[in-house]
Amino acid sequence: xxxxxxxxxxxxxxxxxxxxxxxxxxxxxxxxxxxxxxxxxxxxxxxxxxxxxxxxxxxxxxxxxxxxxxxxxxxxxxxxxxxxxxxxxxxxxxxxxxxxxxxxxxxxxxxxxxxxxxxxxx
Amino acid sequence: xxxxxxxxxxxxxxxxxxxxxxxxxxxxxxxxxxxxxxxxxxxxxxxxxxxxxxxxxxxxxxxxxxxxxxxxxxxxxxxxxxxxxxxxxxxxxxxxxxxxxxxxxxxxxxxxxxxxxxxxxxxxxxxxxxxxxxxxxxxxxxxxxxxxxxxxxxxxxxxxxxxxxxxxxxxxxxxxxxxxxxxxxxxxxxxxxxx
Numbered sequence: 024x025x026x027x028x029x030x031x032x033x034x035x036x037x038x039x040x041x042x043x044x045x046x047x048x049x050x051x052x053x054x055x056x057x058x059x060x061x062x063x064x065x066x067x068x069x070x071x072x073x074x075x076x077x078x079x080x081x082x083x084x085x086x087x088x089x090x091x092x093x094x095x096x097x098x099x100x101x102x103x104x105x106x107x108x109x110x111x112x113x114x115x116x117x118x119x120x121x122x123x124x125x126x127x128x129x130x131x132x133x134x135x136x137x138x139x140x141x142x143x144x145x
Numbered sequence: 146x147x148x149x150x151x152x153x154x155x156x157x158x159x160x161x162x163x164x165x166x167x168x169x170x171x172x173x174x175x176x177x178x179x180x181x182x183x184x185x186x187x188x189x190x191x192x193x194x195x196x197x198x199x200x201x202x203x204x205x206x207x208x209x210x211x212x213x214x215x216x217x218x219x220x221x222x223x224x225x226x227x228x229x230x231x232x233x234x235x236x237x238x239x240x241x242x243x244x245x246x247x248x249x250x251x252x253x254x255x256x257x258x259x260x261x262x263x264x265x266x267x268x269x270x271x272x273x274x275x276x277x278x279x280x281x282x283x284x285x286x287x288x289x290x291x292x293x294x295x296x297x298x299x300x301x302x303x304x305x306x307x308x309x310x311x312x313x314x315x316x317x318x319x320x321x322x323x324x325x326x327x328x329x330x331x332x333x334x335x336x337x338x339x340x
Contacts, residue, residue, distance in 0.1 A: 068155060068257045075234045075255035120233055120256065125214050127260035131267035144215060 026055070035099050035106055050135075053142070057134040060126040067127050074120065088112065091119065148176050150275055152268040156187035157261035159268075161275055163196075177276045186262070189252050192240060200277065201225050202240075203266045209236075210263055 029048055031040050044052075060067065073083035092110055099106045109115050129138040152159045159182065166177035182199050184192040194202070205221050209228040213219040219230040227239040236259055240250040254262070269275060 065155075068260065071234075071260065072255060072257040075257065117233060121214050121216075124210075124256055124260065127256075128210055128214070128263050130264060132271050133267065141214065 026052075035103060037098060037100050050139070053138050054135055056126070057129050057138055060134065061130045064127060064130050067123050071120070071123055071127065074116075088115070088119070091115075147180065148174060148274075150176060150272065152265045152272070154261045154264040154268070156258060157265050158185045159183070159265040160185070161269065163275075166276075175274055175276070179275075179277065184262070184265070186252070186254065186258055189254070189258075190250060192250070192252075195243075198225060198243075203269075206259075206263055206266060210259065 025048075028040075029044060029052060030036075031038065032042060032044050033039055034041075069083055070087050073081070073087075092112075092115075095101075095106060095109050099109070101107065101110065109118060125138070125141055129135075129141070131137070147162050147164055149160065149162045152161075161176055161179055162181040163176040163179040165171040165173060165175040169177065171177055179196045179199065182193060182196070184202075186192070192202075201223060202225065205223060205226045205228055209219060209221040211217075212221070213230065219228075219236075221228045225241055225243075227237075227241075229237050231237050231253065234256055236254050236256075238252040238254060240252070242249065269277070
């Protein structure tokens with residue numbers, strides 16, 4: 024329930040709340056993200072690989088991109104310019120690749136600290 | 146008898162061979178004096194080198210991966226290794242030999258192999274069994290980037306204090322607008338009664 028509520032702090036969502044995320048909640052979200060990345064690393068890796076040789080592995084990339092766009096359309100405010108950028112197949116490659124790369128670099132035991140540093144640097 | 150540890154991540158493995166530092170009362174199964182290392186990437190030539198090369202190569206990969214995700218120009222250059230992006234998905238690595246007349250080794254790796262390599266280096270860094278001497282990362286940042294970072298910091302240091310001062314001055318002085326100004330009233334009266 025708490026995670027579900029925290030999710031609604033994202034201003035890109037269709038309906039969101041403007042509560043400030045507390046420091047410990049922010050850290051908890053990072054920990055969950057890192058744990059999920061560890062678990063999903065083989066999939067993340069395959070998606071990244073599929074884009075390296077798009078002729079051979081286009082199915083994986085296309086499936087992922089389609090699902091990504093579906094989710095964004097379903098849950099995010101599609102009138103927002105930033106969301107439109109995520110939906111544009113010509114422009115969203117870079118955002119997706121970099122997000123996946125960040126997740127794939129943070130699967131070690133120190134991944135939590137690494138992801139935290141990446142996010143603070145942005 | 147030398148110790149050997151291997152770190153694996155999908156298509157990449159890193160092998161470290163060396164001895165414990167007995168003078169430091171270390172356990173038999175530790176490595177502090179690395180004599181050999183090998184980085185194996187599937188379908189790519191074997192990378193191996195002297196101990197003094199491992200630290201700079203790891204630093205190069207870490208700095209490059211940071212540049213890549215921080216929207217900086219993904220390019221790292223040093224005497225030992227160059228890494229630059231061919232495009233968003235492929236990275237070009239040039240490993241230069243310290244021996245004369247040996248051609249540099251050129252590798253092209255994708256994002257998947259790059260993340261495998263970074264994860265192998267992470268495993269090595271986090272391993273309690275292997276101790277590696279940390280090199281000074283900042284010295285390996287390309288000059289151009291270092292200059293840009295310094296310039297950025299200097300610019301902010303130069304710009305922010307006067308900017309804050311002006312803002313606080315404007316905010317503070319804006320309160321005086323509401324105060325009564327006797328001089329202004331005298332001038333107004335003079336304008337109404339020019340005699």
